[in-house]
Structures are given as C-alpha cells and as structure tokens.
Amino acid sequence: MKVNYSKCGYCGACVGVCKSMAIELIENKLYIDDKKCNKCTLCMIVCPLNALEE
Numbered sequence: 001m002k003v004n005y006s007k008c009g010y011c012g013a014c015v016g017v018c019k020s021m022a023i024e025l026i027e028n029k030l031y032i033d034d035k036k037c038n039k040c041t042l043c044m045i046v047c048p049l050n051a052l053e054e
C-alpha cells in the first residue's frame with residue numbers, strides 16, 4: 001500500500017480499520033509497513049479521500 005500524500009487528509013480512518021496494525025499516524029505523517037500489510041485493501045475502501053493506492 002502506498003499513500004498519496006497530496007491527497008491524504010490524515011483523518012486516521014485507515015489506521016483504525018487495519019487489522020494487521022500496518023498503518024501508523026505519527027505527527028501528521030502516515031506510515032505503512034509493507035511487511036505487516038496483508039493486502040486486504042480495507043484501508044483503500046474506507047479512505048474518504050482516495051489517498052491509498054496498491
């Protein structure tokens with residue numbers, strides 16, 4: 001998963017939905033750990049700003 005930082009509004013919705021705890025929101029920056037990500041795409045589905053890409 002990749003974040004398009006020009007679209008992300010740092011709402012945290014993707015963090016809450018990720019069961020693998022692969023996404024962290026720290027000081028208005030979003031970090032995705034590809035080693036933890038299982039490609040379930042839930043974060044893409046919930047993102048209101050369409051900021052996540054495979």
Ligand code: SF4
Binds near residue numbers: 003013046049
């Ligand atoms: S849900 Fe979308 S807009 Fe919200 S923090 Fe995640 S990537 Fe950014």
Ligand code: SF4
Binds near residue numbers: 018020038041042044
């Ligand atoms: S695709 Fe699934 S496991 Fe990967 S970051 Fe998104 S919600 Fe988490």
